[in-house]
Amino acid sequence: MAILSLNDIAKDKIEAVQDYSLLAGRSLSNLLSQPRYYADTLLQADSIGVGSLPIVVLIGFFTGAVLALQTASTLEKFGSLSLTGQLVAFSMVRELGPVLTGILVAGRNSSGMASELGSMKVTEQIDAMRAMGVDPTKKLVTPRVVATVTMLFFLSIISDLLGLSGGWFISYFWLDLDPNQYWTTAYQSLRFGDVFMGLSKPVVFGFIIASIGCYYGMTAKGGTQGVGRATTQAVVAASVLIVVTDFFLTKLLMAFFHY
Amino acid sequence: MLLRFDDVSIGFEHPVLDGISFQLTRGETKVLLGEAGTGKTLILKLALGLIKPDSGRITVLGAEISAMREQEMYRLRRQIGMVFQESALFDSLTVEENVAYRLIEETGQITPEIHARVIEALEFVELANTYNLFSAELSGGMRRRVAIARAIITQPEILLYDSPTGGLDPVTSNTIIELVVKQRDVYHTGSLLVTHRLQDAFTMASHYFDRKLNKMVPLEYGSSRNVHTTFLILRDHKIIFEGTATELLRCRNPYIREYLS
Numbered sequence: 001m002a003i004l005s006l007n008d009i010a011k012d013k014i015e016a017v018q019d020y021s022l023l024a025g026r027s028l029s030n031l032l033s034q035p036r037y038y039a040d041t042l043l044q045a046d047s048i049g050v051g052s053l054p055i056v057v058l059i060g061f062f063t064g065a066v067l068a069l070q071t072a073s074t075l076e077k078f079g080s081l082s083l084t085g086q087l088v089a090f091s092m093v094r095e096l097g098p099v100l101t102g103i104l105v106a107g108r109n110s111s112g113m114a115s116e117l118g119s120m121k122v123t124e125q126i127d128a129m130r131a132m133g134v135d136p137t138k139k140l141v142t143p144r145v146v147a148t149v150t151m152l153f154f155l156s157i158i159s160d161l162l163g164l165s166g167g168w169f170i171s172y173f174w175l176d177l178d179p180n181q182y183w184t185t186a187y188q189s190l191r192f193g194d195v196f197m198g199l200s201k202p203v204v205f206g207f208i209i210a211s212i213g214c215y216y217g218m219t220a221k222g223g224t225q226g227v228g229r230a231t232t233q234a235v236v237a238a239s240v241l242i243v244v245t246d247f248f249l250t251k252l253l254m255a256f257f258h259y
Numbered sequence: 260m261l262l263r264f265d266d267v268s269i270g271f272e273h274p275v276l277d278g279i280s281f282q283l284t285r286g287e288t289k290v291l292l293g294e295a296g297t298g299k300t301l302i303l304k305l306a307l308g309l310i311k312p313d314s315g316r317i318t319v320l321g322a323e324i325s326a327m328r329e330q331e332m333y334r335l336r337r338q339i340g341m342v343f344q345e346s347a348l349f350d351s352l353t354v355e356e357n358v359a360y361r362l363i364e365e366t367g368q369i370t371p372e373i374h375a376r377v378i379e380a381l382e383f384v385e386l387a388n389t390y391n392l393f394s395a396e397l398s399g400g401m402r403r404r405v406a407i408a409r410a411i412i413t414q415p416e417i418l419l420y421d422s423p424t425g426g427l428d429p430v431t432s433n434t435i436i437e438l439v440v441k442q443r444d445v446y447h448t449g450s451l452l453v454t455h456r457l458q459d460a461f462t463m464a465s466h467y468f469d470r471k472l473n474k475m476v477p478l479e480y481g482s483s484r485n486v487h488t489t490f491l492i493l494r495d496h497k498i499i500f501e502g503t504a505t506e507l508l509r510c511r512n513p514y515i516r517e518y519l520s
Contacts, residue, residue: 035364039367040367120349123345123347123350124343124344124345124347125347125348125349125350127304127309127343127347128341128343128347128348128349130307130309130333130336131307131309131336131339131341131343132336132337132360132361132364132409133333133334133335133336133337133361134333134360134361134364135329135330135333139364
């Protein structure tokens with residue numbers, strides 16, 4: 001195996017960022033021209049959205065439950081147990097709902113996209129598509145990006161709801177909190193900025209998940225080993241990028257809404 | 260003139276093609292021969308615009324594609340059919356969906372008219388009863404035939420075959436070559452064919468498709484019938500021979516004599 005110089009490594013990384021940016025940009029610009037593959041988009045939405053639902057429901061519910069459980073002991077010391085609903089609402093809606101759902105969907109769907117498109121790439125199916133006059137970014141990438149952005153938005157909402165429900169479950173059955181008090185504090189504490197923050201993040205995360213998955217798939221090489229490598233890299237890159245982007249997005253939105 | 264290469268060169272870490280020039284006329288079949296790594300498949304990919312040359316001009320159906328943008332190429336590629344080495348069928352689609360791909364790529368819907376065209380194309384390759392199977396359920400030879408059906412369904416102006424008999428047994432290879440000869444003689448489509456098998460190349464040059472008998476038959480001795488098949492041999496990044504089978508057999512070049520033996 002040849003040893004690459006730092007120069008070569010840097011050039012490779014910059015070229016990768018360039019190629020990714022071009023693919024990501026094209027995935028959006030394709031929406032402005034024909035043909036548009038509505039059927040493929042719906043199929044992807046079903047696979048990504050409906051397919052991810054059971055796991056999102058479970059993770060959302062238990063995340064909210066464990067939040068309530070963990071924070072109860074601290075809140076009790078300050079005589080603020082009644083704020084459990086508010087705490088779960090803030091945490092789920094602003095942060096944990098979108099981020100955990102994003103990372104879950106990245107693990108499930110970014111890997112799926114990378115392996116599917118990677119398999120097509122190494123068996124020349126992508127070249128066959130191009131040879132038949134079909135733009136693979138329009139046919140394969142754009143439907144996945146649109147479907148993931150749309151579905152992650154709704155999945156995050158469902159995750160938030162299930163998280164609040166999990167928190168309620170613990171509050172009512174373990175902490176003997178009044179359910180009315182729980183839901184009222186949860187609802188009243190949320191402001192427009194909190195909801196906007198919680199619903200704008202899935203849009204960005206969805207774009208990251210799909211574009212990263214498709215990028216690693218379309219650039220896979222080296223047979224089945226290369227496809228495996230692309231799948232792993234897609235999940236890692238998407239997850240890391242979600243967490244990093246979350247930090248900057250949170251900072252930006254907090255400044256915008258004067259938190 | 261369907262296709263012309265003017266002084267085309269391309270290399271990756273080292274030169275692969277250097278100053279390649281040839282042309283393909285309507286109804287002509289050009290067989291590309293040469294050792295592995297001489298750039299035969301690369302010529303097909305250049306002709307399709309899947310790769311851009313480092314220098315030179317490539318003209319396809321009157322349009323210069325060497326500097327054409329990818330988006331502009333898509334329209335042109337609809338007039339070209341390609342049969343890939345490993346068939347490259349879409350494994351999540353049925354045979355019918357594969358063959359009809361160009362016709363249904365926007366809607367995914369197979370109308371009765373499209374179904375009829377698919378059956379006609381599959382009948383050409385004698386696989387009409389496989390339309391609802393998936394590619395994994397087919398043998399290698401059957402997949403290759405479906406790939407041919409997919410390439411010809413829109414009656415393209417140019418056909419590109421990348422080792423259509425690669426990895427197949429002699430009997431199946433003969434079936435594939437018969438289909439290529441049938442396409443050549445019935446529809447007079449211009450085509451480039453890459454092959455490692457000399458016997459396939461000479462079969463094409465010494466046989467024709469008899470429509471009455473509905474099979475490939477050898478040319479009679481001394482026949483003046485023109486099968487419009489020429490040979491291109493590549494070596495050391497260049498074309499070292501271009502001509503008919505008769506001219507090839509009479510060639511005194513020591514490398515070519517060794518290659519043919």
